Amino acid sequence: MIQRLLLAREAVLFYVLLAMGAVFAIAVDGFLDAFSLLERTRYWAIPGMMAVPMTFIIATAGIDLSVASIVAMSGIVLGLLFRDAQLPIAVAAGAAVLAGLSAGAFNGWASSYLRIPPLVVTLATMALFRGVAMGLSKAQPISDFPDGLLWLGQGNIVRLGSDLYLPTPFAALLIAVALGWVLMRRSWVGRFTECIGENEMAAEFAAIGVRRLKMALYAGCGLVCGLAALFNTGLYATAKADTANGMELEVIACVVIGGTRISGGQGSVIGSLLGLCIIGILRYGLEMAGVRSQYVVIVVGALLIVTAVFNEWIARRRGVKG
Amino acid sequence: MKRAPSLIVMGLILIMAASCGKAPSGPQDSGAGSTPPAHDDNRLRIGVMPKLIGIDFFNATEKGARAAAEELGVWVDFDGPVTNDVQLQVQMLETWIAKKYDAIAVAPNDPDAIAPVLERARERGIKVITWDADSKPAARNFFVSQCSAESVARTLMDIMADGVGPEAKYLFLTGSLTAANQNIWMDEMEKYRQKKYPKMQNLSSTPKVSEEDQALATQVTTDCLKTYADLDGIFAITSVALPGAAEGLRKAGAGDRVFLTGLSTPNGMKEYIKDGTLKRFALWNPVDLGYLAVHAAVASAKGELMAGAEAFQAGHLGECRIEKDVIVLGDPIVFDKDNIDTFDF
Numbered sequence: 001m002i003q004r005l006l007l008a009r010e011a012v013l014f015y016v017l018l019a020m021g022a023v024f025a026i027a028v029d030g031f032l033d034a035f036s037l038l039e040r041t042r043y044w045a046i047p048g049m050m051a052v053p054m055t056f057i058i059a060t061a062g063i064d065l066s067v068a069s070i071v072a073m074s075g076i077v078l079g080l081l082f083r084d085a086q087l088p089i090a091v092a093a094g095a096a097v098l099a100g101l102s103a104g105a106f107n108g109w110a111s112s113y114l115r116i117p118p119l120v121v122t123l124a125t126m127a128l129f130r131g132v133a134m135g136l137s138k139a140q141p142i143s144d145f146p147d148g149l150l151w152l153g154q155g156n157i158v159r160l161g162s163d164l165y166l167p168t169p170f171a172a173l174l175i176a177v178a179l180g181w182v183l184m185r186r187s188w189v190g191r192f193t194e195c196i197g198e199n200e201m202a203a204e205f206a207a208i209g210v211r212r213l214k215m216a217l218y219a220g221c222g223l224v225c226g227l228a229a230l231f232n233t234g235l236y237a238t239a240k241a242d243t244a245n246g247m248e249l250e251v252i253a254c255v256v257i258g259g260t261r262i263s264g265g266q267g268s269v270i271g272s273l274l275g276l277c278i279i280g281i282l283r284y285g286l287e288m289a290g291v292r293s294q295y296v297v298i299v300v301g302a303l304l305i306v307t308a309v310f311n312e313w314i315a316r317r318r319g320v321k322g
Numbered sequence: 323m324k325r326a327p328s329l330i331v332m333g334l335i336l337i338m339a340a341s342c343g344k345a346p347s348g349p350q351d352s353g354a355g356s357t358p359p360a361h362d363d364n365r366l367r368i369g370v371m372p373k374l375i376g377i378d379f380f381n382a383t384e385k386g387a388r389a390a391a392e393e394l395g396v397w398v399d400f401d402g403p404v405t406n407d408v409q410l411q412v413q414m415l416e417t418w419i420a421k422k423y424d425a426i427a428v429a430p431n432d433p434d435a436i437a438p439v440l441e442r443a444r445e446r447g448i449k450v451i452t453w454d455a456d457s458k459p460a461a462r463n464f465f466v467s468q469c470s471a472e473s474v475a476r477t478l479m480d481i482m483a484d485g486v487g488p489e490a491k492y493l494f495l496t497g498s499l500t501a502a503n504q505n506i507w508m509d510e511m512e513k514y515r516q517k518k519y520p521k522m523q524n525l526s527s528t529p530k531v532s533e534e535d536q537a538l539a540t541q542v543t544t545d546c547l548k549t550y551a552d553l554d555g556i557f558a559i560t561s562v563a564l565p566g567a568a569e570g571l572r573k574a575g576a577g578d579r580v581f582l583t584g585l586s587t588p589n590g591m592k593e594y595i596k597d598g599t600l601k602r603f604a605l606w607n608p609v610d611l612g613y614l615a616v617h618a619a620v621a622s623a624k625g626e627l628m629a630g631a632e633a634f635q636a637g638h639l640g641e642c643r644i645e646k647d648v649i650v651l652g653d654p655i656v657f658d659k660d661n662i663d664t665f666d667f
Contacts, residue, residue: 036420039442043413140500143434154438236409238435245407287417294375294404 009259009314013274017281024285031288034164042153042235044280045169046071047247049228051254051272052180053221056189058255060196060214061264062118066107067225068247069129072240074100074229076133079142079239089146097226103129104222108215118218126248133241142239153234169231173273176224180269190267193217197264253279253300257307261315279303366396368619369418370612371428373454374406378589379608380429382667383454386612387427393637394620399423408432412439419443425619427466429454437461449622453615459647463622463629466615466649468606471503473653475510477604478583479519481656482555485581485601489521492555493546494529495539495563495584504529504559511557525550532563539566540573547574558584564603568594588657588665595659604654608667614639614651 025032050067057064078096081087087095107125111118152172156165184190195203196210204210233239256262257278258271279300286296370387372380384400391398399418403410408431416439418426426448430436433456440450440461453466482490496504508529515522530546532539539562546553547570558567564586571577577599585605594600617636621627627634634642634649643650657665 030421033420036416039416039420043416141432141434150438235438236412236435237438238408238432240408240432240435242407243409245405245409284417287414288421290399292401293410293414297404 010268010271010274013258013271013278017274017278020278020281020285024281024288028285028289031285034161037284038160038164038167038170040280040284041170041173042167044276045167045173046228046232046235046244047250047254048173048273048276049176049224049231050221050247050251051258051276052176052269053217053224054251054255055180055258055260055267055269055272056184056193056217057118057221058197058252058260058262059184059193059264059267060217061200062111062214062218063122063252063262064104064107064118064218064221065122065248065252066103066125066129067221067251068244069126069133070100070103070222070225071229071232071244071247072133072242073103073129073136074226075233075239075243076137076142076241078229078233079145080136082145083142089149093149093230096229097223100226100229101219101223104225105215105219107222108218111218112211112214130241137239137241139241143237145233145237145239149230149234150237151234152231153236155234169235172227172231177269177273184267184269189213194266197261197266250279253304256304256311259311261311262308363397366424366620366623367421368396368398368616368623369415369421369423369426369428370398370400370616370619371411371414371418371426372400372402373411373429373431375402375404378587378667382608383612383615386609386614387616388612389609390613390616390620390637394617396616396620398616402429406431408435411436415439415443419446419448422446423448425449425451425623427451427453427615427619428457430457431455433457449619451615451619451622453611453618456648464618464627464644464647464649466611466618466651468611468651469654470645470650471506471510472514473650474507474585474604475514477654477656478507478557478559478585479511479514479522481583481602481604482557482581483519483522485583486554488519489523490519490554490581491523491525491550491552492557493525493550493553495532495542495556495558495567496529497534497560497563498531499528501560507559525553532558532560532566534560534562536562536566536569539563540570543567543570544574547571547576547580553580555581555583558582558586560584561586561590561605565590565594568599572597572599585654587667588662589667591657592662595657595662602656602658604656606651606654607665610639611651613637614642614649618649 054064054067074096077099078092081092081095082089107122110116110121152168155168157168157171158166160166192208192213195208196213200210232243254275255272258268258275260267260271282303283296283300286299372383374380387398387400401414403414411428411431412435415426415428419442426443430452437458440457443450450462451464451466452462454468456465482492494508530542532542539558543556556567558564564584567582571580571582572594582600583603586603587605591603614636618627621634629647632644634644636642642652
């Protein structure tokens with residue numbers, strides 16, 4: 001039943017995406033340009049990667065507001081180890097990912113073992129990790145990274161046509177989504193995750209290791225944020241403490257628009273990817289149409305509110321308890 | 323029970339969305355808006371991006387940019403992020419590349435982070451100008467500089483010498499010890515002092531610091547008036563430090579004893595000029611800066627401004643000097659009680 005509902009919903013999202021694309025293609029000059037669209041996906045990849053673990057976390061009725069701050073902190077760890085400690089870039093990158101993993105593990109430990117609501121924990125660590133990034137870097141940007149790292153953000157992985165290439169970060173996003181989908185739909189992880197979100201106490205009685213799984217999900221989220229930090233640093237050729245500012249909102253928005261209920265119980269990784277594309281296409285189309293940047297933000301915000309309300313309404317009508 | 327957290331999260335999202343969407347009031351949203359020109363319109367299309375939109379300084383640059391656009395018969399898209407965030411600039415520039423603008427003039431928030439996207443723009447045949455702040459030099463065609471550090475130094479030192487005399491004992495009030503622009507200006511002022519006013523004296527080898535906090539600038543100024551009995555003058559060289567220092571002098575009633583000057587926008591300083599707390603201060607003209615940036619962008623796009631040029635004719639500004647690949651606007655304007663009301667930025 002739920003499966004069918006979700007499938008239907010993902011289909012609806014896909015039609016919405018196609019319709020938006022068609023409207024922009026007809027109405028906006030220069031919108032339908034494969035080169036520009038592919039270039040654009042570089043910027044979708046970073047929030048998109050984070051949206052995958054966020055889908056799992058929101059499906060447990062949790063939240064992680066610290067994702068963007070972890071990206072900033074991992075980026076600074078990468079930069080400082082490379083520039084000041086003179087470590088090889090691969091070692092620095094490994095340490096940055098490890099920093100992300102530890103940050104996520106702390107979130108998971110505090111929220112599942114100390115039983116502090118994740119909203120409170122990650123609101124605190126959102127400020128904490130950002131502060132650590134600011135303090136370590138003294139708020140100064142770090143640049144002059146080697147080509148290998150820049151390739152992660154600015155490079156291409158395969159040639160698609162005469163002048164067309166698949167950007168590296170977008171390829172990484174597709175891999176992340178595929179892995180996320182397998183975990184959510186083809187393994188016990190997804191099943192147990194949704195059980196926890198549906199009814200945590202019942203899940204515990206069903207002998208699901210609730211606390212261990214939740215801890216692992218937050219730690220995994222930190223790990224992905226650490227990886228995203230590598231792509232982010234490559235994309236802007238700079239590690240900065242105020243990078244990805246406000247990106248947690250964008251990540252949560254993708255997940256919510258994608259049909260994962262904020263009150264938990266069901267999650268869709270493919271939905272989150274479609275949510276990401278819808279926000280991205282909307283923003284890109286409006287910008288191409290010459291809408292001034294402050295109004296674009298308003299439209300995206302409005303879209304988010306409308307979908308969130310629509311989601312709750314649909315769920316109640318179909319009698320899914322919440 | 324279960325609905326409470328979801329409501330909180332929704333509320334949070336709403337607040338975030340609302341705070342992102344706060345539209346700062348720009349000087350224009352009418353007439354020359356950002357509707358792109360029609361197909362049969364052959365005007366050049368120029369994208370002009372400030373560090374952020376909605377503050378006095380960049381609103382003034384927009385006036386100049388629009389004036390130049392009208393004069394040159396080009397279409398200008400003046401837009402930028404709502405916060406001084408280089409990543410938002412990069413994404414907007416990506417859209418401008420997709421729109422195939424003929425030239426882009428940008429005031430980058432970070433010289434390194436902006437470089438990759440500017441290089442992509444140049445690969446696609448778009449001419450790139452930086453203005454107000456520079457990027458890595460390899461990423462752009464020309465940099466339009468407000469004025470050379472040397473001319474800032476000369477202007478401020480001459481104001482001091484004129485106000486106090488060639489034996490003035492002075493102090494610096496800066497933003498922070500790491501502020502690059504301010505440090506260069508102070509170095510240049512010291513060089514100029516040694517040459518032109520050898521008897522002037524800096525009372526403190528490290529400048530006083532205001533941390534871009536106006537209240538702190540007032541506090542530091544008050545303290546200095548007590549500590550340095552023989553103080554003749556103060557240079558407050560940021561747009562936050564100068565009004566803060568003026569407030570300190572006014573509170574202490576020391577406007578006649580200590581001569582204050584520096585760099586700031588006229589709107590913030592009008593009251594202190596009118597009550598005589600300070601006589602003169604300086605800043606470059608942001609209207610002219612926007613005007614020159616558009617002139618340089620258009621000339622580059624038309625192929626009239628090429629690497630190696632030594633001078634450049636920019637409309638009513640006349641001939642502007644080019645040092646290597648830096649186009650210099652000229653000397654700062656000096657504001658006093660006679661001319662300050664004619665400026666609005």
